[in-house]
Amino acid sequence: MTDADFAAIRLSLRVAIWATVGSLPLGLAVAWLLARRRFPGHGLLTALVHLPLVLPPVVTGYLLLLAFGTQGPIGAWLAARLGVVFAFRWTGAALACAVMAFPLMVRAIRLSLEAVDRRLEDAAATLGAAPGWVFLTITLPLIAPGVLAGAILAFAKALGEFGATITFVSNIPGETQTLPLAIYSATQTPGGEPVALRLALVSVVISLGAVLASEWLARGAARRVTRR
Amino acid sequence: MRLVFDAQTRAGAFSLDAHFEADGGVTALFGPSGAGKTTVAQILAGLLRPDAGRVTCDGQTFVDTARGVFVPPHRRRIGCVFQDGRLFPHLTVAQNLGYGRWFAGRASRGGSLDRVVDVLGLTPLLARMPGRLSGGEQQRVAIGRALAADPRLLVLDEPLSSLDAQRRLEVLPYLERLRDDIGLPMVYITHSADEIARLASRVVVLAAGRVEFAGPVRDAMARLDLLHIEGAEDAGAIVEGRVAAHDAADDLTRLAISGGELIVPRLQLPVGTRVRTRIRSRDVMIATVRPTGLSAQNVLAARITAVDEEYGTAVHLRLACGDDELLARVTRRALRRLDLVPGRAVFAVVKSLSFDPAGLGVRTAQPSDRPAVDL
Numbered sequence: 049m050t051d052a053d054f055a056a057i058r059l060s061l062r063v064a065i066w067a068t069v070g071s072l073p074l075g076l077a078v079a080w081l082l083a084r085r086r087f088p089g090h091g092l093l094t095a096l097v098h099l100p101l102v103l104p105p106v107v108t109g110y111l112l113l114l115a116f117g118t119q120g121p122i123g124a125w126l127a128a129r130l131g132v133v134f135a136f137r138w139t140g141a142a143l144a145c146a147v148m149a150f151p152l153m154v155r156a157i158r159l160s161l162e163a164v165d166r167r168l169e170d171a172a173a174t175l176g177a178a179p180g181w182v183f184l185t186i187t188l189p190l191i192a193p194g195v196l197a198g199a200i201l202a203f204a205k206a207l208g209e210f211g212a213t214i215t216f217v218s219n220i221p222g223e224t225q226t227l228p229l230a231i232y233s234a235t236q237t238p239g240g241e242p243v244a245l246r247l248a249l250v251s252v253v254i255s256l257g258a259v260l261a262s263e264w265l266a267r268g269a270a271r272r273v274t275r276r
Numbered sequence: 277m278r279l280v281f282d283a284q285t286r287a288g289a290f291s292l293d294a295h296f297e298a299d300g301g302v303t304a305l306f307g308p309s310g311a312g313k314t315t316v317a318q319i320l321a322g323l324l325r326p327d328a329g330r331v332t333c334d335g336q337t338f339v340d341t342a343r344g345v346f347v348p349p350h351r352r353r354i355g356c357v358f359q360d361g362r363l364f365p366h367l368t369v370a371q372n373l374g375y376g377r378w379f380a381g382r383a384s385r386g387g388s389l390d391r392v393v394d395v396l397g398l399t400p401l402l403a404r405m406p407g408r409l410s411g412g413e414q415q416r417v418a419i420g421r422a423l424a425a426d427p428r429l430l431v432l433d434e435p436l437s438s439l440d441a442q443r444r445l446e447v448l449p450y451l452e453r454l455r456d457d458i459g460l461p462m463v464y465i466t467h468s469a470d471e472i473a474r475l476a477s478r479v480v481v482l483a484a485g486r487v488e489f490a491g492p493v494r495d496a497m498a499r500l501d502l503l504h505i506e507g508a509e510d511a512g513a514i515v516e517g518r519v520a521a522h523d524a525a526d527d528l529t530r531l532a533i534s535g536g537e538l539i540v541p542r543l544q545l546p547v548g549t550r551v552r553t554r555i556r557s558r559d560v561m562i563a564t565v566r567p568t569g570l571s572a573q574n575v576l577a578a579r580i581t582a583v584d585e586e587y588g589t590a591v592h593l594r595l596a597c598g599d600d601e602l603l604a605r606v607t608r609r610a611l612r613r614l615d616l617v618p619g620r621a622v623f624a625v626v627k628s629l630s631f632d633p634a635g636l637g638v639r640t641a642q643p644s645d646r647p648a649v650d651l
Contacts, residue, residue, distance in 0.1 A: 170323050171362040173349040175425045176379030185375075189366045 049246060055222055056230035057250060063138055063226055064206035067145035068153075068199050075150060075202075076195065079157035101151040105211025112144055112216040140217035141224045145206035153202040156262075160194020161187070197265040204258035208251065227251050277429060277461040279303075283319050283329030283339070292316070292326075292485040298463060302455055304476035304493070305465045311482040313465045317433045320463065321356050322349035333429060350379070355427030357435045361414040363406035369417050370402040376425025389424050395453050396420045412443035416450060423460070430454070430462045436471065444471075451475055473497060473514055473554035494601065497554065511592070512556035513603045519549045528573075528628065535598030539573040540631040557592055557603035559630035563623040564614050574626040578602060580618050583611065595624055 081087075082094055100108050116123040116134045126132045134140035164187055172182045188195075210228040217224040219233060231247045234240035279298040285291070292312040296303075305313050318324035319331065322338065325346060331339040333354075338347045355376075363372050377389055393399055396416045406414060415435055422430055435451075436444045448471070454460055455475060464475055472479055472493060479496030481489040489496060494514050517533035522542065531538040531551065538553075545551065567575060578595035585591060591611055595602040602624050606616070616622070 165362075167358070167360075167362055168364060170321075170349070171356065171358065172364070172375070173323070174321050174352075174354060174356040175376030175421065176350050176353070177375075178348075178350050181379070186364060 052221065053243065053246060056225055056227050056247065059138060059222070059225065060207055060227040063141045063145055064203050066142040067149060067206040068203045070142065071146040071150055071153060071202065072199060075153040075157055075198065079154045079161055082154070083158045083161040097154050098151045100148050105148065106215050108147060109144060109212035109215025112147065112212065116140065116143065136217050136220060136224065138223055141213050141226060144212040144216045145209040148209045148212050149202035149205040152205050153198040156198025156201055157191065157195050160191040164190050193265045197262040200258050200262040200265070204255050207254055277334060279333045279429065281316065281320065281331050283326035283331060285315065285319070285326040290485060294482065294485065294487050296480045296487050296490050298461070298478065300461045301477035302462045302464050302475045303478045303480060304472045305463060305480050305482060306467065306472060307482035308467060312485040313482055314433055317431050317465055320431050321354050322347060322352050353426070353428045355422030355425055355430040357418050357422050357430065357432040359434045359438055361418045363414055363417055365406055368402070369398065369404050369406065372406065372417060372421050373424050376421060380426045392420050392423045395457060396450050410443070411439050412446045415439065415447055419450065430460050432462060433465045448474060469497065470554070474552065511603060512554045513601050514552060514554050515600045516550065516552050519543060519545050519547050519551060521547060533598060534600050535578065536576050539628045541628060553631060555602060555626055556630070557605035559626055560602060560604035561625040562593065562604050562606055562614065562616065563625055566623050567625060570625065572625045573628045576624045578622055578624045580616055580620045580622060582618055583616070595622070597624060
C-alpha cells in the first residue's frame with residue numbers, strides 16, 4: 049500500500065469518527081424525543097430525520113452545499129462568527145457523513161429506548177431520583193449497548209458515504225478524498241485497478257467488522273433490558 | 277403519620293372516586309382485581325395525576341388539583357414495592373439497595389443500611405445480580421431498596437402476589453418485622469384475607485373504584501362476607517394470644533387466648549411469643565351443650581352477641597369469647613332448630629387442623645397503635 053492509500057484510510061477514519069461522535073449527543077436527544085414525547089410535529093420530525101435515507105445522496109449533498117457553502121446562510125454565518133468552514137474541507141465531509149448516517153443512529157437508539165421497561169424508571173423516581181438522574185443512572189446504562197450499536201452502524205455508514213460527500217466537498221486528495229472517493233478516482237484512472245481493489249478490500253474488512261460488532265452489541269442490549 | 281387521600285380519576289370505562297385516611301401502622305387496601313387498588317397506589321406515589329382531588333401526608337400536600345399542586349414522585353419520600361419487584365437489572369443487589377439511599381443523602385436520619393439488610397436477611401445476596409435471584413429474594417430486595425431510601429410511608433402493591441405459597445411464607449415474617457421493629461407506616465395492597473389478618477391494623481375495602489368500607493381490621497374481617505366480594509368464604513375473626521406451651525409428643529402448640537386455650541399445629545416459636553391468628557367463620561361449629569366424644573380439640577365457652585344476616589342459606593353469628601370476638605357461619609336451619617338468639621350461652625368448636633400457618637402472625641414487639649390483649 050502506498051502513502052496515498054494510507055492517507056485515504058486515515059482521512060476516512062477521521063471523518064467517520066468525527067461524524068459519529070459529533071452526532072451522538074444530537075442523535076440521543078432526537079431519539080429520546082421521538083420515543084418518549086408526543087408533540088405536534090412528531091411525524092414531521094420523524095420524516096425529516098429519515099429524509100437522508102430516502103433522498104438521492106446527491107440531493108442531500110447539494111442541499112448541504114446550499115446551506116453550509118461559503119455563500120450559504122449557515123456556512124457564511126459560521127465562518128464569520130466562529131471561523132468554522134465546512135466547504136471543501138474534511139470537516140464538511142464529516143458533516144455530510146453525519147447527516148447521511150443520522151437516521152441509522154437515531155433508529156437504533158430509539159428502538160433500544162422503546163425496549164426499556166418504563167416501570168424501572170418509575171421505581172427510580174419513587175426512590176428519590178429526579179428525571180435527569182433517572183436518565184443517567186437507569187435509562188442510559190440500559191440502552192448503552194443499543195447506543196453503541198447505533199454508533200457503530202453510523203460509523204460504518206459514514207465510512208462508505210459517497211454521493212453527498214463528493215457533491216458537498218468535492219474530491220480533494222488528502223482533504224476530502226475518503227476511501228470510497230479514492231476508489232472511485234482509481235477506477236477512473238488508467239491502470240488504477242490494483243489501487244481500487246486494495247482499498248475496496250480495506251473497506252470490506254472495516255465495514256464487516258463494524259456490522260458484526262453492532263449485531264453482537266444489539267443482542268447484548270436485548271438481553272440486558274429483558275433480563276429479570 | 278396521617279395520610280388523607282381523596283381523588284377522582286377516570287381511565288376508559290374505569291373510574292376511581294375514593295376517599296380514605298390512614299394513620300401509623302399498616303393500612304390494608306383490599307378489593308378484587310380491577311377495584312382500583314393499583315390506581316390508588318400510583319396516585320399516592322405520584323406516578324399518576326388524578327383528574328381531581330387532594331392527597332396530604334402529615335400536613336404536606338402532595339396533590340391538590342384545585343390549587344394546582346403536584347409534587348413529583350422523587351420529592352415525596354414514599355417508598356414503593358411493586359408486584360414485580362422492578363429491581364434494576366444492571367445493578368447488583370447492593371447497588372440496588374444503595375440507590376435510593378444515595379438520593380436520600382444527608383437529609384436522611386440515621387437508620388443504617390446494615391439494619392435493613394439485617395432485618396430482611398439480605399447479607400448473602402449483596403453481590404448477586406437481580407436476574408439470578410428467586411422471586412422471594414427479589415421481593416425482599418425490593419422491600420429493602422424502598423426502605424433504604426428512608427421513606428416516610430411505604431406503599432406495597434400486592435408484594436406477594438407473584439410468589440407461590442412457600443415464598444409468601446418466607447417473606448411475610450419480614451413484613452411483620454418491618455411493622456413491629458421499624459414501625460414504618462404502610463399502605464398494603466392485597467386481595468388476600470390471610471395477609472390482612474397477619475399484617476393490617478386498618479382495612480380499606482375498595483370495589484369498582486369506590487370505598488366500600490374503612491375501619492379496624494377486626495370489623496373488616498367480620499364484614500368481608502357482607503360486602504359480597506371476592507374472599508367472602510374467607511371471613512373470619514382475628515384472635516390474639518400467646519404461646520403457652522408446646523406438646524412435643526403430639527406435635528401441637530397451646531395458645532392462651534382471653535377466652536381459654538387454643539390447640540393448634542406445632543409452631544416453631546418460643547413460649548411467650550405473642551401471636552395473632554384468624555379463625556375463619558366456616559371453621560367454627562356451634563353446640564348448645566358442651567360436646568363430648570368429639571375429635572375437635574378446641575371447645576370454647578362463648579355467648580352470642582348478634583346474628584348477621586347473609587345472603588343465601590347461611591348466617592353469621594357473632595360470639596363473645598373472653599375479650600375476643602369469634603364468628604361462626606351456620607345455616608338458617610341450624611339457627612332455627614338450635615334457637616340461636618343473641619344472649620344465649622353456647623360452645624364454639626374449632627378443629628385444630630383448621631389453623632392455617634399462612635394466617636398466623638407473630639408480634640415481635642408491642643406496637644403502640646393498638647391495645648394488646650392482656651392475658
